Amino acid sequence: MLQIPLWKRLLIVAACVLGLAYAMPNLFYVRVEGHNDAMKTIDVSGSTPVLEAAKGAWPAWLPSGLVNLGLDLRGGAHLLAEVQVADVYADRLDGMWPDVRDALRDVRETAGTIRRQTGAADELRVRISRPEGMADALAAVRKLARPVVSLTGVGQNDIEVTGDGADLIVRLSEAERQATDDRTIAQSLEIIRRRVDEVGTREPTIQRQGTDRILIQVPGIGSASELKALIGTTARLTFHPVVGRTTDATQNPGPRNLLLPSMDEDGTYYIVEKTPVVSGEDLNDAQPGFNQNSQPVVNFRFNPTGARKFGDYTVENVGSPFGIVLDDEVVSAPVIREAIRGGSGQISGNFTVEEATNLAILLRAGALPAKLTFLEERTIGPELGADSIAAGKIACLVAGIAVLVFMVASYGLFGVIADIALLINVGLIFGILSAIGATLTLPGIAGIVLTIGMAVDANVLIFERIREELRTAKGPARAIDLGYERALSAIVDANITTLITAVILFAMGSGPVRGFAVTLGVGIVTSVFTAIFVTRLLIVWWMERRRPKTIVV
Amino acid sequence: MRLKLVPSETNWDFFRHAKLTFGASVVAVIVSVIAFFVLGLNFGIDFRGGTTIRTESTLSVDVASYRAALSPLNLGDVSISEVFDPSFGDDKNVAQIRIQAQDEQEAITPEAITAIEAALKAKDPAIKFSSVESVGPKVSGELISSAIKSVLLAMGAVLIYIWMRFEWQFAIGAVAALVHDVVLTIGIFAALQIKFDLAIIAALLTIVGYSINDTVVVFDRLRENLIKYKKMELREVMNLAVNETLSRTVMTSGTTLIALISLLVLGGDVIRGFVFAMTWGVIVGTYSSVFVAKNIVLFLGVKRDWSKPSGDTAGTQFGNIDA
Numbered sequence: 001m002l003q004i005p006l007w008k009r010l011l012i013v014a015a016c017v018l019g020l021a022y023a024m025p026n027l028f029y030v031r032v033e034g035h036n037d038a039m040k041t042i043d044v045s046g047s048t049p050v051l052e053a054a055k056g057a058w059p060a061w062l063p064s065g066l067v068n069l070g071l072d073l074r075g076g077a078h079l080l081a082e083v084q085v086a087d088v089y090a091d092r093l094d095g096m097w098p099d100v101r102d103a104l105r106d107v108r109e110t111a112g113t114i115r116r117q118t119g120a121a122d123e124l125r126v127r128i129s130r131p132e133g134m135a136d137a138l139a140a141v142r143k144l145a146r147p148v149v150s151l152t153g154v155g156q157n158d159i160e161v162t163g164d165g166a167d168l169i170v171r172l173s174e175a176e177r178q179a180t181d182d183r184t185i186a187q188s189l190e191i192i193r194r195r196v197d198e199v200g201t202r203e204p205t206i207q208r209q210g211t212d213r214i215l216i217q218v219p220g221i222g223s224a225s226e227l228k229a230l231i232g233t234t235a236r237l238t239f240h241p242v243v244g245r246t247t248d249a250t251q252n253p254g255p256r257n258l259l260l261p262s263m264d265e266d267g268t269y270y271i272v273e274k275t276p277v278v279s280g281e282d283l284n285d286a287q288p289g290f291n292q293n294s295q296p297v298v299n300f301r302f303n304p305t306g307a308r309k310f311g312d313y314t315v316e317n318v319g320s321p322f323g324i325v326l327d328d329e330v331v332s333a334p335v336i337r338e339a340i341r342g343g344s345g346q347i348s349g350n351f352t353v354e355e356a357t358n359l360a361i362l363l364r365a366g367a368l369p370a371k372l373t374f375l376e377e378r379t380i381g382p383e384l385g386a387d388s389i390a391a392g393k394i395a396c397l398v399a400g401i402a403v404l405v406f407m408v409a410s411y412g413l414f415g416v417i418a419d420i421a422l423l424i425n426v427g428l429i430f431g432i433l434s435a436i437g438a439t440l441t442l443p444g445i446a447g448i449v450l451t452i453g454m455a456v457d458a459n460v461l462i463f464e465r466i467r468e469e470l471r472t473a474k475g476p477a478r479a480i481d482l483g484y485e486r487a488l489s490a491i492v493d494a495n496i497t498t499l500i501t502a503v504i505l506f507a508m509g510s511g512p513v514r515g516f517a518v519t520l521g522v523g524i525v526t527s528v529f530t531a532i533f534v535t536r537l538l539i540v541w542w543m544e545r546r547r548p549k550t551i552v553v
Numbered sequence: 554m555r556l557k558l559v560p561s562e563t564n565w566d567f568f569r570h571a572k573l574t575f576g577a578s579v580v581a582v583i584v585s586v587i588a589f590f591v592l593g594l595n596f597g598i599d600f601r602g603g604t605t606i607r608t609e610s611t612l613s614v615d616v617a618s619y620r621a622a623l624s625p626l627n628l629g630d631v632s633i634s635e636v637f638d639p640s641f642g643d644d645k646n647v648a649q650i651r652i653q654a655q656d657e658q659e660a661i662t663p664e665a666i667t668a669i670e671a672a673l674k675a676k677d678p679a680i681k682f683s684s685v686e687s688v689g690p691k692v693s694g695e696l697i698s699s700a701i702k703s704v705l706l707a708m709g710a711v712l713i714y715i716w717m718r719f720e721w722q723f724a725i726g727a728v729a730a731l732v733h734d735v736v737l738t739i740g741i742f743a744a745l746q747i748k749f750d751l752a753i754i755a756a757l758l759t760i761v762g763y764s765i766n767d768t769v770v771v772f773d774r775l776r777e778n779l780i781k782y783k784k785m786e787l788r789e790v791m792n793l794a795v796n797e798t799l800s801r802t803v804m805t806s807g808t809t810l811i812a813l814i815s816l817l818v819l820g821g822d823v824i825r826g827f828v829f830a831m832t833w834g835v836i837v838g839t840y841s842s843v844f845v846a847k848n849i850v851l852f853l854g855v856k857r858d859w860s861k862p863s864g865d866t867a868g869t870q871f872g873n874i875d876a
Contacts, residue, residue, distance in 0.1 A: 383609070384684055404807060411555070456805070496764075505755060520762075
């Protein structure tokens with residue numbers, strides 16, 4: 001019969017109170033946001049009276065989770081970048097060249113002299129003068145192979161060595177490629193995160209997507225172009241020996257050399273050795289500054305390894321120029337006047353103060369291991385987002401009020417009960433969204449409005465059923481009981497099928513669509529909870545107090 | 554005095570005009586398919602690649618002069634349209650500029666945006682870009698395939714669920730109703746050339762969810778009545794089920810439509826297409842659960858004798874789980 005055990009009642013009430021408590025901070029959005037920001041800043045950089053005041057504006061013992069606003073509501077920039085993972089293979093193979101060379105020199109007796117050939121980007125091709133000694137050469141190089149350290153590539157070596165006529169070819173194995181890709185993406189993620197953090201915006205999203213993509217969402221930034229300038233630059237700094245200087249862009253630089261344009265002087269090209277002496281990975285620090293002529297420069301310091309390499313090189317090459325190369329452009333090519341032992345130096349070009357500051361940030365954060373191409377970019381202005389929120393709020397209010405009135409008009413007292421459940425339902429949706437840190441998007445608002453419309457469905461099913469049961473005249477308590485019992489299977493089936501589509505939307509969708517799936521899914525769960533448990537509890541309370549002989553639904 | 558959209562007891566014959574109603578659905582589906590193939594969908598950049606820029610200005614939008622300003626930039630196919638919404642004041646004029654995907658580029662370059670902005674500023678100094686969205690051909694191709702996959706997957710999942718809970722005839726009927734709703738929605742988007750983007754796919758999936766919700770409620774009652782009235786004609790049992798649930802069907806559609814229509818009118822132009830798809834879907838979804846799904850089940854026939862176990866009942870083994 002119409003009885004609910006006390007523990008169940010307490011549980012239902014507790015769930016509602018908890019949900020509403022989590023939803024409440026959203027009513028004081030600006031204040032709570034200020035409080036949360038202040039907490040974070042105090043954690044990082046210590047306290048000031050202003051921050052303390054902002055922190056004190058919201059009591060610490062209350063929940064302070066907020067529904068995150070998506071980019072389409074807050075404004076900001078969204079980029080989907082693809083990491084050119086294959087770039088790294090060439091570097092890896094390049095790094096192996098000295099070892100391969102040494103290994104082949106050890107078998108010079110049988111394999112003869114060796115010469116590196118220009119081959120495809122993903123292979124290292126070496127020609128040996130005595131092809132009949134290929135077996136020895138292969139064996140020697142294969143000794144260099146090391147097992148891959150990864151979960152999937154157990155038991156595989158990192159390189160594959162094959163012979164092709166007089167050429168010996170070294171390639172990265174499949175397992176090694178995968179491991180390299182994973183490392184490349186992980187590094188890229190880390191470096192992008194560092195660069196975005198340097199600018200200090202609120203809660204950026206930086207996520208890996210699929211095998212080689214990175215999604216970057218930065219709220220509050222002016223445009224995607226700004227963001228691109230920050231993270232699209234590889235910022236690979238290298239120091240190369242300079243071979244020559246030319247104005248002919250088509251000149252053949254010769255084997256193992258590169259022809260690179262100058263950054264400042266149009267039409268000037270430098271020929272530099274391909275293998276750098278030191279690279280930006282050996283940098284410890286970079287800071288913007290000024291030189292004696294008050295021109296903006298970037299001061300850098302090498303780590304001990306870099307300092308040693310750089311020092312050794314400068315000792316041997318006093319009087320010759322070396323090129324400072326940033327992303328395949330020669331920033332400058334000063335002549336080494338004396339050995340540089342201290343491990344620090346200065347990059348001067350025709351920088352503005354801003355460029356120097358930016359370059360220092362990029363160098364500090366480190367170079368991206370591979371180039372990024374941007375597949376998708378979206379910028380949403382903050383005003384457009386604010387308009388959408390305002391429109392969404394009004395629509396929610398009107399929809400809510402209309403549905404509330406409609407329900408009371410149709411079911412009287414029971415309509416009021418359904419309305420209370422509906423309000424609790426909307427509160428619970430916000431509570432859960434805040435607690436799980438979900439993001440509310442524009443379609444998400446539509447999802448909530450849709451839920452408002454559909455949430456009453458379960459109650460409509462129950463009430464219609466109670467009406468039917470009342471016609472067979474079994475007394476109000478029995479009719480209500482049967483109404484809930486018999487409507488249950490329809491409610492469950494109907495909502496599970498909708499939940500299935502919400503799950504699929506979440507799994508397959510991206511961005512705003514995902515936000516919609518989350519609100520829809522959460523809305524289904526809370527609406528079933530409120531329709532079945534909350535309204536029932538309310539009706540039972542009412543029945544216990546009034547003990548009506550007849551009811552009209 | 555209670556508001557009653559439907560009399561408390563109805564005994565309408567929903568099959569009386571079966572030829573007309575079911576025929577109308579068939580015709581509508583065919584027309585939609587033709588519209589889809591002849592007119593095609595007005596794909597947004599999500600599916601076609603390219604760039605859309607939303608401009609906002611205090612001065613009125615002059616499409617011709619915008620076009621003249623952009624033509625020296627050689628951007629290829631450019632379409633410019635003014636956006637209207639009752640919530641815009643006199644000093645808020647919004648236009649939407651769509652530019653085709655540029656050769657050999659995934660997303661638009663910052664230089665191109667700067668050039669476009671400069672060109673438009675020359676015509677209208679007050680112009681601002683309130684949003685810029687650019688999708689490369691690579692991503693748009695994937696978005697199409699994942700969108701199609703997700704709609705099919707949703708239908709497949711629903712088919713399996715209904716099959717488990719009911720019988721296979723019901724599953725077929727429910728999915729036929731779903732296909733009907735989705736096709737009609739795509740059809741109206743083709744006929745009216747409303748922009749079809751990712752959000753519309755979300756709307757389609759929601760329609761799938763809503764329509765199935767409606768159909769399942771009718772089926773649930775049908776299942777119950779089939780057990781209760783073993784001797785009654787299948788046609789009669791179905792009519793009874795629809796009549797008994799009619800009040801609920803109309804109530805739920807009513808509340809949902811109230812919510813959606815207020816969003817359609819007041820929710821702003823950015824999501825209007827999305828909300829329109831859902832509103833339309835709710836209307837056809839309600840129609841299809843009353844007039845399409847059960848006709849298919851009637852056509853396929855249902856095994857009536859539930860007492861004898863046979864191979865055929867394999868599909869209903871979960872039928873009596875009343876969770």
